[in-house]
Amino acid sequence: MTETLLIIEDNEQNFYMMRFLLEKSGFEVIGAENGREGIDKALLIKPQGILLDIQLPEMDGYAVASELKKHDELKRVPIIAVTSYAMVGDRERVLAAGATGYIEKPIDPETFVSEIARYLAESQRDREK
Ligand code: MN
Secondary structure, eight states: OOOEEEEEOSOHHHHHHHHHHHHHTTOEEEEESSHHHHHHHHHHHOOSEEEEESSOSSSOHHHHHHHHHTSGGGTTSOEEEEEOOOOTTHHHHHHHTTOSEEEESSOOTTTHHHHHHHHHHHHHHHHHO
């Protein structure tokens, strides 16, 4: 079965890069430009994973992650934060908001897809426990 990933990202270049890499590896990719659109699409398509930019207009990634986790049908969908924030404490903050993993920008095309795949596999294993 093809795995569908939702990318919530307001930067077009970042979105195209992530989509290109993931589609090349066989994932189906859906995009959303802001948090509200992302939450609506997540509820509609129930993706196998959500890639979440932290720096988003209006509703930031922390707020989006918390909101996503309020919905029972999305509680088990792994959220992977993708962010250029390199400040100490960000990782903890993003994990506390409900993300299962964290990838730093700029994206490394060599490792990006394998990191995503690793987070998806980990979350699958945790669900089966
Ligand atoms: Mn952004």
